[in-house]
Amino acid sequence: MRGRIIHTTMAALPAPRTLAPRSDVVVVGAGVLGLGHAVEAVRAGLQVTVVDAEERLLGASVRGFGHACVAGQPAPLRPAALDTRERWLDLGARAGFWVGDAGTLAVARGLDELAVLTQLRDERDGVGITMLDADDTARRLGPGARQVVGGALLTEDVRIEPRHAVPALAAWLAHQPGVRFLWSTHVHSVTDGLVQTSRGDLHADHAVICLGHDLDRLLPDVAAAAGLRRCRQHMLRLAPPDRTRIAPAVITGLSMLRQPALAAQPAADDVRRRIAAERPELVEHDVDLVLAQRPDGDLVVGDTHDLRAGVDPFSSESLDRLLLDETARLLGVPGLHVKERWLGVHAEGDDDVLVHALDARTTVVSATHGVSVGLGLAADVVRRVVAGRALPAVVRPPARLCFFRDNRATRS
Numbered sequence: 414m415r416g417r418i419i420h421t422t423m424a425a426l427p428a429p430r431t432l433a434p435r436s437d438v439v440v441v442g443a444g445v446l447g448l449g450h451a452v453e454a455v456r457a458g459l460q461v462t463v464v465d466a467e468e469r470l471l472g473a474s475v476r477g478f479g480h481a482c483v484a485g486q487p488a489p490l491r492p493a494a495l496d497t498r499e500r501w502l503d504l505g506a507r508a509g510f511w512v513g514d515a516g517t518l519a520v521a522r523g524l525d526e527l528a529v530l531t532q533l534r535d536e537r538d539g540v541g542i543t544m545l546d547a548d549d550t551a552r553r554l555g556p557g558a559r560q561v562v563g564g565a566l567l568t569e570d571v572r573i574e575p576r577h578a579v580p581a582l583a584a585w586l587a588h589q590p591g592v593r594f595l596w597s598t599h600v601h602s603v604t605d606g607l608v609q610t611s612r613g614d615l616h617a618d619h620a621v622i623c624l625g626h627d628l629d630r631l632l633p634d635v636a637a638a639a640g641l642r643r644c645r646q647h648m649l650r651l652a653p654p655d656r657t658r659i660a661p662a663v664i665t666g667l668s669m670l671r672q673p674a675l676a677a678q679p680a681a682d683d684v685r686r687r688i689a690a691e692r693p694e695l696v697e698h699d700v701d702l703v704l705a706q707r708p709d710g711d712l713v714v715g716d717t718h719d720l721r722a723g724v725d726p727f728s729s730e731s732l733d734r735l736l737l738d739e740t741a742r743l744l745g746v747p748g749l750h751v752k753e754r755w756l757g758v759h760a761e762g763d764d765d766v767l768v769h770a771l772d773a774r775t776t777v778v779s780a781t782h783g784v785s786v787g788l789g790l791a792a793d794v795v796r797r798v799v800a801g802r803a804l805p806a807v808v809r810p811p812a813r814l815c816f817f818r819d820n821r822a823t824r825s
């Protein structure tokens with residue numbers, strides 16, 4: 414009845430109840446990381462319950478480019494990245510979603526950018542990287558492309574359309590034997606196989622927590638110890654300019670400052686210095702100019718990066734304008750039509766990956782480039798859990814992997 418005031422007390426609320434039969438594994442969070450763990454647990458013949466606070470997928474996993482940038486991962490993460498590539502291709506076929514395997518076109522518009530690509534090619538003995546001359550690079554980018562001095566095709570990279578692929582993966586998983594999904598179910602505590610949720614308790618032999626940037630809400634000490642910060646990003650979906658068909662993802666010199674394996678090359682310092690001098694606004698907003706053409710032809714373009722504490726809800730038009738102008742300049746087109754704008758938020762840590770044993774039966778997993786390494790990483794974690802093997806203690810930077818086990822979430 415409208416206007417009625419409801420008085421209630423804790424005693425009047427229903428007592429916590431057991432929400433579902435016991436599972437072998439409870440996965441908290443249904444993004445790419447959580448689904449990756451669920452897939453592997455199902456493959457191992459385990460009963461799995463996946464719990465997510467939202468009614469549908471809304472996290473980082475559906476807000477990005479869906480670009481599994483295998484070539485961009487540092488050496489310690491290369492096995493997980495290569496494994497992730499194979500798993501995307503396999504799961505796309507099983508669950509019926511598109512996986513583009515045309516790689517990534519890395520466009521160099523300065524000789525220093527070309528040097529970064531050449532250095533990575535040499536470091537990898539040419540594996541997965543084919544250098545391209547200026548004409549070939551420009552031709553692949555489109556008829557208007559200008560200022561291109563060369564480029565490379567990163568052949569190991571794959572791409573999904575995340576807004577379709579990740580829900581399709583969840584829907585496929587939900588039909589596998591032994592799998593149960595609980596949506597709209599907020600987890601507020603996980604200890605020793607007991608998962609307490611807004612709708613009752615769950616019991617499992619093991620729980621895996623994959624909350625992305627929301628880890629700082631459930632386990633603030635763990636997030637703080639791992640240096641996890643919320644990164645806020647501007648993203649755009651554009652109508653494609655005439656005749657634009659670009660099968661690979663496209664990355665630029667700005668990506669050479671962000672993708673770990675590229676940013677680690679000696680020439681990346683020259684790129685950083687030059688861009689900072691010529692275009693300080695791009696460095697100030699940590700712009701990474703990336704393009705991904707969806708199967709329907711639209712271009713997904715991004716992104717800016719803002720790591721200041723507290724995700725600002727106010728979106729400056731000037732940042733979208735910066736992305737639009739840079740995209741128009743790259744493609745050599747006069748103007749672009751925006752179809753959608755959105756904010757991405759994802760977790761960036763001191764290290765690219767976090768695997769933390771909260772207790773003997775609870776593992777926390779997070780990744781900065783989860784689409785690129787998440788499925789392989791999840792497979793590794795589940796293999797260790799199934800085998801009853803301890804997670805490795807600590808691998809410190811420069812490995813840029815952070816495996817640590819300490820209930821107080823401090824790095825010893």
Ligand SMILES: Cc1cc2nc3c(=O)[nH]c(=O)nc-3n(C[C@H](O)[C@H](O)[C@H](O)COP(=O)(O)OP(=O)(O)OC[C@H]3O[C@@H](n4cnc5c(N)ncnc54)[C@H](O)[C@@H]3O)c2cc1C
Pocket residue numbers: 441442443444445446447464465466467470471472473474475476477478479480481482598599600601623624625626627631646648715716756757758759760779780781782783784785786
């Ligand atoms: C704009 C943008 C571009 C990106 N581009 C790329 C890229 O090109 N390549 C790449 O590799 N990576 C990219 N990333 C990063 C990548 O998307 C993330 O690393 C990855 O999706 C993280 O997956 P996740 O499952 O850990 O987190 P999420 O996808 O955020 O999933 C976490 C889930 O946990 C749920 N949850 C939160 N709190 C609770 C709770 N208390 N109880 C229950 N459920 C809860 C949320 O509802 C959510 O569904 C990008 C990210 C963004 C935002």
